[in-house]
Amino acid sequence: MQSEDLAKALAPVLGDRILGVEPFAKTAGRLRFRADAALDVFRAVKEDLGFHHLSMVGGIDWVSHREVFYVAWSDRLGQYLLLSTDLPADAPHIESATPVWPSANWHERETWELVDITFDHHPDLRHLLLPDGYVFHPLLRSFKLHEPEELEVKKRSV
Amino acid sequence: MSAPPPQLPAKVAPANAESYRLEGDLPMVDHPAVPFVEIETVRAQEFIPAAKEALSALIAEQGQSKVIRPTFNWAGRNSLFPLHWGLACCAIEFASAFSARWDSERFGIVPRSSPQQCDLMIVNGTVTWKVAHKLITLYEQMPEPKWVIAMGNCATGGGPFRTAYSVVPGVDKLVPVDVYIAGCPPRPEAMIDGILRLEDLIRERKE
Structure with missing residues (x-):
């Protein structure tokens, strides 16, 4: 499936909730969508197009804004599909994808603790890789690496 | 002039043994039972x-x-029982030290799977803040007297991940360490040497 086919297939279902589809490497395309319509887009992509497997969720800190992206896989097409949307840099939050793809659970926990993107209505938004009580979000651009002697504030979490 | 070859004892076969004894065999001797x-x-x-x-x-x-x-x-x-666990790649060398080639059991070092049977904790690998709780719990479960060996650069001082956001810069921030072994990873010989250094420390232990 090419990105034009993807746009053509999704246009009647989602309308203006899609901001655009662009070709991206060997995937089916990179689908930009509006953040407030996230669950509609996920359902349409999974049930209408057959992208049943969510491969990963990640986030990028672009300083001016945050980007959250989803990589879905279709067995029928044998292709990946990228879905991404932009969130404001202050208090970024988006609806959780767990009702559609249960495998989003741990990926969203990781994205939350590393890039500080809150997923609304997530069933269990706890720390996954970092210790409980860790107050930093290490993959943000504003996070500075510490010398071990400056670690007192980090030790407090243990 | 060499000494004459030793004479074989004369063939005296038991009466009932002829049937299954081979030709040219030595005679069977009945030893008296020793109490x-x-x-x-x-x-x-x-x-x-x-x-x-x-x-x-x-x-x-x-x-x-x-x-x-x-x-x-x-x-x-002479009977140090280390905890049998692994944190990172040093655990491969730790396991090798108990294989046939290095055979640490000749020093009485036998890894045990339960901390309650151990008196030595070998921290073999990178300790993250996430696993720090578990390490302290395992250490507290070990009965006294107990010792800790920091094996490899990561356990000694954080190694290449010293400034990382999730890595403990040296396990001595969490538990008291007796012997540090350098290397990335140390060879099994180095690990055995570290344990022998620890044995020297125990030899001079007063209280």
């Missing part, structure tokens, strides 16, 4: 009271701490 167990029992009955008497005399002469403590240290350093 080994009885002899040892009698010797022990004599030895144990004498040993008790000698030990009591030694304690009375030297004081209890000078006799019991070295004996305790001797037993402890």
Whole structure:
């Protein structure tokens, strides 16, 4: 499936909730969508197009804004599909994808603790890789690496 | 002039053994049954009271701490039981040290799977803040007296991940460490050497 086919297939279902589809490497395309319509887009992509497997969720800190992206896989097409949307840099939050793809659970926990993107209505938004009580979000651009002697504030979490 | 070759004993076969003995075989000899167990029992009955008497005399002469403590240290350093666990790639070398090639069991080092049976914790790998709780819990579960060896650069000082956001810069931030072993990872010989250094420390242990 090419990105034009993807746009053509999704246009009647989602309308203006899609901001655009662009070709991206060997995937089916990179689908930009509006953040407030996230669950509609996920359902349409999974049930209408057959992208049943969510491969990963990640986030990028672009300083001016945050980007959250989803990589879905279709067995029928044998292709990946990228879905991404932009969130404001202050208090970024988006609806959780767990009702559609249960495998989003741990990926969203990781994205939350590393890039500080809150997923609304997530069933269990706890720390996954970092210790409980860790107050930093290490993959943000504003996070500075510490010398071990400056670690007192980090030790407090243990 | 060399000595004549030793003479084989003459062939004297038991009467009923001819049928299954090969031609040219040595004759079968019936050894008398030695009452080994009885002899040892009698010797022990004599030895144990004498040993008790000698030990009591030694304690009375030297004081209890000078006799019991070295004996305790001797037993402890020759039967170090490390905790059988692995954190990172150093655990591969840790496992190799107990294989046939290095065979750490000849020093009495036997890895045990439960911390309650151990007196030595070898921290073999990178310790993250996430696993720090578990490490402290395992250390607290070990009975006294107990020792800790930091194996490899990561456990010693954080290694290449020293400034990382999730790595403990040296396990001595969490538990007291007795011996540090450098290397990335240290070879099994280095690990055995570290344990032998620890045995030297235990030898001089006073309290």
